Amino acid sequence: MAERTVARVRDAQGSPLAVAIEVSGHHLFGDEPVGRGGANLGPTPYDLLTAALAQCTAMTVRWYAGQHGWPLEHVAVEVEHGKRIEAGGVEAVDAFRKTVTVTGPALTGEQKAKLIEIAGRCPVDRTLTGTIRIETLAG
CATH class of the missing domain: 2.20.25 (N-terminal domain of TfIIb)
Structure with missing residues (x-):
């Protein structure tokens, strides 16, 4: 690890x-x-999980823009979490919806699109959508 x-x-x-x-x-x-x-x-635990996803997304977008010297002035992320039943499904699944706003008068449309793409690749996003193993031990 x-x-x-x-x-x-x-x-x-x-x-x-x-x-x-x-x-x-x-x-x-x-x-x-x-x-x-x-x-x-x-x-609540879900509040913290939702906030972690929003925080990681904003930080990743800010970092990426900085690495490329892009004129990002502001990034705002809103994440909603809830449970929903998918079409044809029986069990409720956890669903997150991220809305990412990037601003900077000098940002090109291509740069904005890339930053939104990068927003979907933050480490917490990858953890939540990847394979997770949780081991529970007696203390």
């Missing part, structure tokens, strides 16, 4: 479902909304 990220989560006060999260030296809280048994003290 070339890169390794470790996230540690433990119970937190204030809600039956609240957790304290530590990852890469950062500390935050997670919870569920009141309607799902929490107290809405922090983002």
